Amino acid sequence: MVSIKAGLRGGALAAALAAGGAAQAADLVWARYGDADSLDPHRATSTLSMQVWDQIYDTLLAFDMEGTPGPNMAESWEVSDDGLTYTFKLAEGIKCHDGSDFTAQDVKFTIDRAFGDAPSLTKTSWGPITEVTVEDPLTFTVAMSSKFGAFIPFLADSFSSMICDTNTAGTFGSSTAIGTGPFKLVEWVKGDQVTLEANADFVNRGDPVENPGAPYIDRLIIRTVPEAQTRLAALTTGEVHIAEPPFDDVAAIQEEGELEIMVAENTGQDVFWEFTTSRPPFDDIRARQAVAYATDPQMAIDIIYGGLTNREWCPVARGVFGNDQAFCKRYGYPYDPEKAQALLAEMGYGPDKPLETTMFVWTGGNRHKLAEIFQAQLAQVGIQAGIEIMDIGTMNARVKAQNEDSTSEEPGTFDMMTWSWYDPDILYQLWHSPGAYSGFQNAELDAMLEETRTTIEPEARLEKVQAVIRYLMENAVHIGLYSPGWEWVFAVRPEVSGFKVGPFLHPIFTDVKIEG
Amino acid sequence: MTRFIAQRLLAALVTVWIATIAVTLLVHVVPGDPVRIMYGSFQTTPEELEAIRVRLGLDQPIWIQYAKYLGRLLQGDLGRSIVGDQPVLDILLVRFPMTLALAMASLVIAVAVGMSLGFLAAYKRGTWVDAGAMILAIVGVSMPHFWLGLLLLFLFALTLQWLPVAGGDWMSLILPALTLGLANAAVLARMTRSAMIDIFDQDFVRTARAKGLSQTLVLYRHALRSGLVPIVAMLGLQFAYLMGGAIVVENVFAWNGVGRFAIEAVFARDYPLIQGFILFFATVVALASVIVDVAYAFLDPRIRYS
């Protein structure tokens, strides 16, 4: 009897081993709801794309777990007294995936490309760069036309990923991608999966992980699995090691204790109300305030995300320079439907004449459900908001077009906008005229925003940044709702160890090991 | 025969040609400035938009744009997507085999289930078998693809856990193929039944039966063969609708085919992708109909002279 039992168990084990062997023990499969848009860091803005670049490319500087930039591919740097010239020294022996040396020439190639004929989509975040000069293979200087406080942190972000100049123009970003990061591109089957293999030459110089060299896993497979339930099923069977779980199942997963739930911190993500201020009704501050008072983000996120995210009062997220909940709350809009109704009544709206508008929301992360709750809350004070769901690229364009159309007879819209950035310079990019969305802008705010760029000394800069925050909140232009807001929850299988999510949602796989 | 095939190919070419005109016009009937809608993302200045307009040739008269578009098409260049700046043809070619696999598997299921059901119903005409088969068929026709898909998913993948929910291998092809196949089997069953009833009523079958030839022989020799002709003629259209149905079913099962990509493109208003998809779809359907027409002509030689 005993021997039969043992035989059975042995058989089951053999079967399990065979099943494991099919997918190779050292392949890590990470499933996400969508695919990267491009492997070219200058051709996309989505988090889904950025997280793939993180693996293929490396950056001159790197964030530590607190989000402070430090040396990485660049060993050291100096800033001239006028603050306009940066001189960087590269580490020796960095190799591109094709075996060529990574030098100052590659840095110049990357930056020139970002400002070239088909400039990077996030060109302005590089700052007012006028020239990159190669001094010697390991030294280069960057000249600016004016002081730019957010330059150093930008060099630690993957939008500043370093691209090797040996890349082929025709295929780069779609079928080829040569960088210096911990993984090399093997194949990208669009809409299905990105296959990466460990870069044996990789040396970790600045990432906040223990492994000093190449990743322990052989391959990293980033798979697209749109349905949350499917991802969960695949996690349960072991087909997938890491994935975003369905939010409604997180509590059950935690109770069961098999999968580990990881919630990323310091994501820099901010979800906020943004309004078309060029025409009625939101050209009137009272209408914007009414929306702010009438919505109860805490209740909504409790229902949809069940404690996985936080109420965010500030226009920049937790972990970003300048964020201070107590400070922001002072100028914020706590849930107060009566106040909202009073403001609407002042404007001439009432039970017989509701304020009609449309709310834009982008797809994914259950945001449409959140929007439905906000829609119901707004309806209670007499704001009738239709919902339009679209992808983020379309929303960016539509919001801008709305603002630029000040004569339309249609009521102005508002939107649940989302931004993730590592520095309060995002406020400059959003609100300094002409502004990312051609939205609210004036000379006073412009002057205040310019000061946040040209003031470098931290304490002085904090004052400038908080002045802007206060201004944006008092004018009900940028009303924080919650943070984080997308792709920040990970369920991890028990045999996986060492998975880490760095600040600003950079997943790091170099420490990852798979047991068994 | 060669002439017939040439004629059919020419007709298919006309279809594709009209599709090229349609997709060129598509961008221009969009209300508003297409360049701004497509590329007016944050951080693009008016000057950059103008540069894009010139680069895409959208500043030129429409007939020049069309001529250039045709020129590029002949070189296999379908343009680049707005989102991520990817070559449209690459994206389509990666995904088409997935859709083709789904459509073919569904077609096999539809033909196997639908034709046997229809044949059985016609053969047992007027009995409860006939009635039962036809009730099944009308319910099948009324069943939304996506609901049938969800029900199968709920039953076989989530409750019984016999089949994977999604993936890319043949196991995960079963559920979507079954969904699409069964829905089309219902249509095919009804068509087969009436086609076969027409045949059974024809004199030569009656004669054969009267002559006392064995039932089976009659069925196979005469009825089935001539019954096949009108059904094959319909398969072309069936294939087109399978491809159309695949758009929905792919989205239910997250099957990485052309259909799932088309929906993403419409959502993102990625016009180069949408144009590429329509053109591609029209070409595939037109080619399929040529193949079916030729098969039809082989089965029924009369058609060539009509």
Next chain:
Amino acid sequence: MTTETLDPRSADADAPVAASARRKPRSFLAALLRSPSGLIGLVIVGLLVVCALTAPVIAPHDPLRMAAGPRLQPPTWDYWMGTDDFGRDVLSRILYGAQLTLQIGVIAVGISLTCGLLLGLVAGYSSGWTERVLMRLVDVLFSFTEIVIALACLAIFGVGLTNAMIAIGIASIPFYARVTHSVVLVEKGKPYFEAATAAGAGHLRLIFVHLLPNVVPTLIVVGTLGVSTAVLAAAGLSFLGLGAQPPEPEWGFMLSASRDLISRAPWMMIFPGLAIAVTVLGFNLLGDGVREALDPRQRQR
């Protein structure tokens, strides 16, 4: 060949209903009720209309009110079809959804029927060059398939339920044009039409007095079946997120919202799907019944 045309896309639905059209209304109704499919179809469609009209009275809850009950409540006496993830009553949403479904059917079929009829009449009547070009174009559009045309329309207009209804209406025009065209060709060959032409009747008179009434019976059948196609298509687009937007209680949209919760709250998936299937079945049966009633020859099959 066959006149089996349940699914308008299948087979050759172009084949006209035999023009035994000018029958008395009462005998038509009697014939309709005598056919089992006609009777069942009529009952289902009647129920749908009643639900739509009386939804505000019979719905136990406000279809849009969140937290009308607990979240994700399985079916109980208070919530016959359970509640959704916002605590809204699924039954009430389905009842109100009937209004949207009827609207979809009427608007989509209205568009395709009107435009298709005109196109088919003009093409069929004019003959020659105009006819060839028009019908070739219609054939090409037809071969694109409806879903692709609908997607193209949505890419132009943008998403939304109204746009989806219009898109579906436009997408089916080629089909209705083909049906009309083929009926007109048959009618034009008949003696009465030749007599009218010989008598010197004008174009308008020939089209509207002579051809139109003979086209109508076929179009009633095709239109009834077309409602089922339109309802299916609209639900499909809403399911894909291209049609109805929140908080509209559209059935296809409700189904898509159920996907993340399919194992925890299967009732959110089962009932809206059932509503769509039964409605589509109703219009299919009614269409079959109408055809049988209009064309007694069919009944023997």
